[in-house]
Amino acid sequence: xxxxxxxxxxxxxxxxxxxxxxxxxxxxxxxxxxxxxxxxxxxxxxxxxxxxxxxxxxxxxxxxxxxxxxxxxxxxxxxxxxxxxxxxxxxxxxxxxxxxxxxxxxxxxxxxxxxxxxxxxxxxxxxxxxxxxxxxxxxxxxxxxxxxxxxxxxxxxxxxxxxxxxxxxxxxxxxxxxxxxxxxxxxxxxxxxxxxxxxxxxxxxxxxxxxxxxxxxxxxxxxxxxxxxxxxxxxxxxxxxxxxxxxxxxxxxxxxxxxxxxxxxxxxxxxxxxxxxxxxxxxxxxxxxxxxxxxxxxxxxxxxxxxxxxxxxxxxxxxxxxxxxxx
Numbered sequence: 001x002x003x004x005x006x007x008x009x010x011x012x013x014x015x016x017x018x019x020x021x022x023x024x025x026x027x028x029x030x031x032x033x034x035x036x037x038x039x040x041x042x043x044x045x046x047x048x049x050x051x052x053x054x055x056x057x058x059x060x061x062x063x064x065x066x067x068x069x070x071x072x073x074x075x076x077x078x079x080x081x082x083x084x085x086x087x088x089x090x091x092x093x094x095x096x097x098x099x100x101x102x103x104x105x106x107x108x109x110x111x112x113x114x115x116x117x118x119x120x121x122x123x124x125x126x127x128x129x130x131x132x133x134x135x136x137x138x139x140x141x142x143x144x145x146x147x148x149x150x151x152x153x154x155x156x157x158x159x160x161x162x163x164x165x166x167x168x169x170x171x172x173x174x175x176x177x178x179x180x181x182x183x184x185x186x187x188x189x190x191x192x193x194x195x196x197x198x199x200x201x202x203x204x205x206x207x208x209x210x211x212x213x214x215x216x217x218x219x220x221x222x223x224x225x226x227x228x229x230x231x232x233x234x235x236x237x238x239x240x241x242x243x244x245x246x247x248x249x250x251x252x253x254x255x256x257x258x259x260x261x262x263x264x265x266x267x268x269x270x271x272x273x274x275x276x277x278x279x280x281x282x283x284x285x286x287x288x289x290x291x292x293x294x295x296x297x298x299x300x301x302x303x304x305x306x307x308x309x310x311x312x313x314x315x316x317x318x319x320x321x322x323x324x325x326x327x
Contacts, residue, residue, distance in 0.1 A: 011032065011033060011036035011040075013040075013047075014037065014040055014045055014047035014048040014050075014051060015047070016036070017033045017034075017036035017037045017040060017048065017051070018033065018037070018051055018191055019033070020032050020033030020036065021033030021034055021037065021051075021061075021190070021191065022189040022190060022191065024189065030061065031061070034055065034060075034061035034062070036048075037051050037052055037055065038052060038062070041072075044079060046076050046079035046080045046081035046084070047076070047081050047083065049072055049073075049075055049076035049079065049081065049084070050072075050073065050076040050081040050083045050084040050087075050194070051191050052072055052076075053069045053070070053072035053073035053076060053084065053194075053195060054069070054190070054191050054194050054195055054198065055190075055191075056068050056069035056072060057069035057070075057195045057198050058190060058198055060190055066121055069195060070116055070119070070121075070195075071116075073087060073088060073116065073195060074088070074112050074113055074115075074116040077112040077115075077116075078109075078112050078113075083194065085112065086153060087194050087195055087196050088112060088115040088116055088119075089101060089102060089115065089149075090147075090149050090150050090153045090196055091115075091119050091124065091195070091196060091199070092115045092116075092118045092119055093118060093119070093120070093123075093124075094115070094118040097111075097114060097115060097118060098115065098149075101115065121199070124199055124203070125199055125202040125203045125206055126203070126206065127142055127145060127203050127204075127206050127207040127286075128142050128143065128144055128145060128207075129142075130142045130207055130208075130288070131143075133277070133279070134272065134275050134277045134289075136275055136300050137272055137274075137275050137277075137289050137290060137293075137298055137300045137301040137302075137303075138289060138290040138293070138298075139272065139275070139277060139279075139287065139288070139289040139290075140207075140287070140288055140289070141279070141281070141285065141286070141287045142207050142285070142286035142287070142288070143281065143282075143284075143285045143286070144284055144285065145203070145207070145259055145284055145285060145286035146200065146259060146284045146286070147284060148283050148284055150196065150200070150284070151259070151260070151261040151262065151283050151284055151314075152261075152262075153196065154193075154196075154197075154220060154261055154314075154316060155220065155261050155262065155314045157186075157188070157192060157193065157220075158186035158220040158222065158314075161186045162184035162185060162186050162220075162222045163184055163185065163186070164184055165181050165182075165183050165184055165185040165221065165229075180229065180230040180232065181229045181230070181232075182226070182227045182228055182229075183221050183222060183223045183224075183227045183228070183229060183305075184221070184222045184224075184227075185219050185220060185221050185222065185317075186219060186220045186222070187217050187218075187219040188217055188218050188219065188220075189217065193218065197218065201215060201218065201318070204257050204286075204288075204318055204320075207257070207286065207288070208255055208257060208288055208320060210254065210255060210320045211324075213324040213325065214254070214320050214321045214322070214323060214324055214325055215318055215319070215320050215321070215325060216253075216318070216319040216320075216321070216325050218316060218317065218318045219316075219317050220261065220314055220315070220316055220317070221305075221313075221314070221315050221317055222312065222313070222314055223268055223305065223307075223308045223312060223313040223314075223315075224308065224312050225307075225308050225309065225310065225311070225312070226307050226308065226309075227307060227308055228268075228304065228305055228306055228307040228308070229304050229305045230304050231271070231273055231302050231303060231304035232302070232303070232304060233291065233297065233299070233301055233302055233303075234253045234256050234291045234301065234303075234319060235252050235253050235291045235292065235297040235298075235301075236252055236253060237250060237251065237252035243327055244326060244327035245327070249326050249327040251321045251322055251323040251324075251325065251326070251327065252291075252292070252297070252321060252322055253291050253292075253319050253320065253321055253322075254290065254291060254292050254320055254321055254322040255288055255289065255290050255291060255319075255320045256288060256289055256291060256317065256318070256319055256320070257286060257287075257288040257317075257318040257320065258270070258281075258286065258287050258288065258315055258316065258317055258318075259281075259284070259285070259286045259287075259315065259316040259318075260281035260282060260283055260284065260285045260286075260314075260315055261283065261314035261315055261316055262283050262312075262313065262314050263281075263282045263283045264311055265308055265310060265311030265312055265313045266308070266309045266310035266311060267306055267307055267308045267309035267310065268280065268305055268306055268307070268308040268309075268313040269305070269306045270287065270303060270304075270305055271303060271304050271305070271306055272289075272300070272301070272302065272303045273302060273303075273304075274299065274300045274302050275300055289301060289303070292322065295322075
């Protein structure tokens with residue numbers, strides 16, 4: 001690794017640097033945060049190396065390189081990063097190797113390299129073939145889209161971080177709590193999901209045939225008993241009022257991809273009342289639907305999630321736009 005200056009006084013730890021990078025409980029200073037992560041990684045900080053691995057995989061504030069990203073993730077794991085180790089374990093298709101490492105039966109110094117070497121990135125992002133299950137609205141299922149281990153990993157990322165879900169008004173830019181949406185959510189930032197979520201989004205892109213840059217930040221919805229989202233549309237743009245940070249964005253949600261992160265609960269079915277279609281997946285199953293038809297909002301894409309009657313429900317939501325997302 002190249003020699004870098006010491007990290008800024010405001011970011012002496014990897015956690016402080018990450019907060020600067022995304023503006024979470026800290027000033028939004030991405031260049032300073034990225035420089036601090038690189039400097040700390042250069043000093044052998046395991047958590048900074050784990051963050052740098054994600055940055056390299058994303059090509060964010062550094063050169064894009066999947067080989068370097070995976071090598072950096074391996075090094076972070078070897079130096080003790082819990083996050084990097086968990087990512088290698090969930091990414092590896094070698095379930096026997098992963099189980100031996102998890103249980104402590106394999107303590108060989110080369111176990112993290114073995115896990116990394118078992119990962120075929122090209123194979124990882126190939127989805128099952130989508131099956132169209134409804135024409136109006138247009139709905140497809142992609143069952144067994146992800147492993148239970150990956151789903152459990154995603155849920156763990158959101159634990160203790162869920163907040164009441166808000167509905168954003170595109171014309172005013174204001175997000176507010178509504179009686180029609182009683183669940184909670186957690187929105188991932190660029191580092192929260194690590195390399196795992198970067199790859200998962202590529203896999204979603206391959207399933208939907210819509211590029212990753214068209215995607216909003218992904219999020220997890222959590223439904224406790226009695227919580228629901230009443231029927232609504234996902235499209236936002238009214239055709240006239242631009243929105244976004246500088247009020248110039250005119251894109252709109254083209255599709256919604258949902259992935260079930262657990263099962264064992266009752267209720268909570270996904271319902272399309274105007275299409276007379278409902279669905280409830282098992283852990284790892286995906287479903288996606290179009291919010292537009294013929295480049296216009298599709299009123300039949302009205303949908304909701306019924307109340308959970310037993311247990312709790314976790315679902316990953318990925319909204320996808322008709323142009324690169326910039327709002």
